[in-house]
Amino acid sequence: MTMKVYNTLTRQKETFVPVEPGKVKIYVCGVTPYNHPHIGNARPFVTWDVIRRYFVYLGYDVQYVQNFTDVDDKIINAANTENVSWDVIANRYIASYFEIMDSLGVKRADVYPRVSEHIPEIIDVVQKLIDKGFAYVIDGDVYYKITAFDDYGHLSGRSLDDMQAGARVDIDDRKENPMDFALWKSAKPGEPAWESPWGQGRPGWHIECSAMSIKYLGETFDFHGGGSDLIFPHHENEIAQSEAYTGKPFVHYWLHNGFITVNEEKMSKSLGNFFLVQDITKHYSPAVLRFFLIATHYRSPLDFSDERLSEEARGLERLTAAYETLTYLKTLSHDGPSADSAAFVAAAKQAEADFIEAMNDDFNTSLAVSALFNLAKEINIYHSKVVSEKSGNDARAVETVMTCYARLADVLGLKEAFVSNTTVGADAELTQGLMDLILSIRAEARQKKDWATADKIRDALGQLNIIVEDSPQGARWKKQ
Ligand SMILES: [Zn+2]
Structure with missing residues (x-):
């Protein structure tokens, strides 16, 4: 069966073909660590955690890289407010990121490159872009010359005119085009700065992801992900930088997750509906929050509300109860195979086939969860036959179904929740x-x-x- 993925670059579902057979290379834009993770941060990382687990389930060798933007205005502002060094802020919130994502069952990336640790690589890319005529230097700043890259605007589907109409008025008339963006910024007092061929300064935002993804995944890799707010300008600029630098296609499939709204309003600090994960998990378990995030397809908008969370909590309880039932059935006497147990095993096979079909259709976790619910229903039917109707129990069939149920739950990252609920501690x-x-x-x-x-x-x-x-x-x- 082939896998289809929705590629933002072509605006259609395409058949997935890996760059290297048997391998999947993924780069996901990480957080700027200046605050604790909020629900909007959690969505892409839980989404990609499931995608990554699914590829591992299929037998692929997965390489997953996710950066930390630890050099950024927001971090510098937070550091100035607290009167501490910028790296104190970055390290504090990187630690918070790990604590929160671990609690949500997000597996760790293979590499977490930080901007501050990749300045030489970034300088190399910027220098080559200057040498190739894709960038220019003004007073210690380096800008990318967007008109030099023919494909600029392809990912976001915007023409240069659209972009200029949509852009905030840019007062910097030193730039050749108002849409040209900074690759390197000259040092300002009180900011972190590094030596470069253009004087002391620090990288612009976009260049880090080009330099660091190419370093760890190669010049062309399979998947690049992030929230849909990153399509323009961040990912558009990453393509322009990377392809101008290597002369090769940068990424085969661009996947973007939808927004999260809160009670159907856009989430923002000013609206007061800005939810940190650590606040939500005071009321709902991290497993419920994870389940809420995957119960909807990643591309759909997702509305956060107490009702939805309570609903998902009940759903997760049903799935967990079915796992507990299997644990219980395993403790019963073994009476050998029967027509009921054969039907039970067939139901598990069907659920796994449905699960794979759902996941192969652009990682439709919503339908994959339905397949798991269907199997939970079959588990309850079998259980009531054994207990109420006193039909025999087939320990081998129970074992087969349990292995299958646990395997599918593990792809969604829910198995730990089942187990920890069944046992104490x-x-x-x-x-x-x-x-x-x-x-x-x-x-x-x-x-x-x-x-x-x-x-x-x-x-x-x-x-x-x-x-x-x-x-x-x-x-x-x-x-x-
Ligand atoms: Zn990025």
Whole structure:
């Protein structure tokens, strides 16, 4: 089955063909670390985490690079306000970024290049652009000459006239064209600055992503991602810089995620609907927030509201409950295969096929989640047949379905949430082992009609918010 991805560059779904067979190379524009991550930051990184996990699931060797823009006006302003060095601010919020994204189950990138650590690479690219006639120097500043690059405007679909009409009035009349953008800025007092052939200064915003992506992924790579607000000018400028520098196509597929609105209003600090992830997770678990982000296709706009979050929390609970049911079914006696268990395994195969079909259609996580819900329904049907109708349990079928369910949940990054909910604390295996031991002691007590001991164990577990349910198939436990 072929995979289709929506390419912003061509405005259509295209068949994915990797640059190098078996490999996928991804660059995603990271954060400017001057504040804690907000919900709008979380969306691209959770989206790309799922895409990356899916490629790994398909057997690809994935290389994932995401930068930190640690040299930027916003960081310098924050540093001046607090009267600390710029790198104090950057390091503080880079640490916050990792803490938040780890909590959301976002796997770490292979490399997190920082601008401040790649100044020589950036200078090399700028110098070559000057040498090739794509850039010019004025008073220690270096500008990219957009009219030198024929394809300028291709990604965003804008003509030069559109851009100029849409741009803020640029008072710098030293530039050849008002749309020419800075590759290098001469030093101003109190700002971080590095030596360069054009004097002391620092890089402009866009050049870092060209220099750092090419360094780690090569001159042409598969995917470049980010929010749709980055299409123009950031990604448009990245293409102009990179392709002028290498003379080769820069990126094959440009993927952009949609905006997040809050109660159907654009999210902004001034509207007061600006949500930091750390504030949201005081009310909802990080797993619920992650589930909310992937339950909608990445290109669609996503509206954040309490109702939606509560809805997704209930959805995630249903999926988790199905996982718990599988854990429980595994503890029951094995009665061998049956027509019911064969249908059960077939349902899991169907769910996996539907999941793959959804993900191969431009990473449609919304439909992939539906496939998981369908399988959860089948798990409940099988469970009620075994427990209520007393049809036999097929331990091997349960194992097969559970492996499949966990594998698909893991692509979406939800498996950890299932496991941590089923068990107490992080050490899932140890907890499961201890619970098995406790419940077997209780079962022995019950067999000997030692009700006092059996009740004592149940009540003590109750104190720990662990509920024990007895059934003809044995005891089952869950967290309250
Ligand atoms: Zn970038």
